[in-house]
Structures are given as structure tokens and as C-alpha cells.
Amino acid sequence: MAQTFDENKPIFIQIKEKIADQIVKKQLIEDEQIPSTTQMVQFYKVNHITITKGINLLVDDGILYKKRGIGTFVEKGARHALLEKRKEEFIDRYVLPMVQEANKLELTDEELGHVIKKVKEGESI
Numbered sequence: 001m002a003q004t005f006d007e008n009k010p011i012f013i014q015i016k017e018k019i020a021d022q023i024v025k026k027q028l029i030e031d032e033q034i035p036s037t038t039q040m041v042q043f044y045k046v047n048h049i050t051i052t053k054g055i056n057l058l059v060d061d062g063i064l065y066k067k068r069g070i071g072t073f074v075e076k077g078a079r080h081a082l083l084e085k086r087k088e089e090f091i092d093r094y095v096l097p098m099v100q101e102a103n104k105l106e107l108t109d110e111e112l113g114h115v116i117k118k119v120k121e122g123e124s125i
Contacts, residue, residue, distance in 0.1 A: 003044045011046055015054030020063065023079050024086070030078060033071045034064065
């Protein structure tokens with residue numbers, strides 16, 4: 001079964017994100033070998049070059065490392081690095097605009113905190 005991909009984003013970027021997600025979710029751990037390119041080609045039903053390009057982005061970011069002739073492995077501290085990067089992106093993409101809008105609406109810190117807590121708990125406001 002072929003995996004579905006978002007047609008608005010390059011597939012190699014989505015491959016990179018899927019591997020990174022597995023590291024964040026502890027499905028791949030430090031010093032563990034990731035599936036081979038061939039295995040990923042068969043699983044995702046995409047070109048070998050596409051898989052390699054996604055993996056190489058993670059190697060360039062210091063998240064994965066290669067052992068020549070053996071395979072590709074998760075770098076020590078990779079999960080921590082990914083979490084820190086994602087937290088920064090989360091703040092920039094979601095929290096900052098939310099706080100700016102809350103300020104426009106003159107919400108107090110307490111009101112904003114209450115709204116966030118309710119949403120996080122899955123309750124209606």
C-alpha cells in the first residue's frame with residue numbers, strides 16, 4: 001500500500017518529517033539504525049533519490065549519521081534537538097500570533113490561560 005503525501009509539499013521534505021516524527025515519538029532511538037533506503041522505497045513507493053534526499057537533510061541537520069557500508073543511524077541527542085527546534089517553531093507559528101490576537105482582544109493572562117486549558121482538555125469554551 002502506497003503512503004499518501006501532501007501534493008503541496010515536496011515528497012523528500014515529507015520523508016524527512018516522517019523520520020523526524022518517528023524519532024520524536026521514540027519509534028527510532030539514539031544509535032539505532034533506521035530502515036534502509038531500499039526498505040523505505042518499498043514502503044513509501046517513491047524513488048530512491050527522493051528517500052536519499054530526505055535522509056540527507058537529516059544528516060545535514062545532525063539528526064542522523066551514516067556508517068559507510070552499514071547504514072544510517074539516529075544521532076545522539078537527536079530527539080532533544082528536534083524537540084527544541086519544534087518548540088521554537090511552535091512559538092513562532094502559533095503562540096506569538098495567538099498572544100498578539102489576545103492582546104488585541106484585551107484578554108487577560110488569566111482568560112487566555114483558561115481558554116488554552118479548556119481547549120487542551122477538549123472542552124468547549
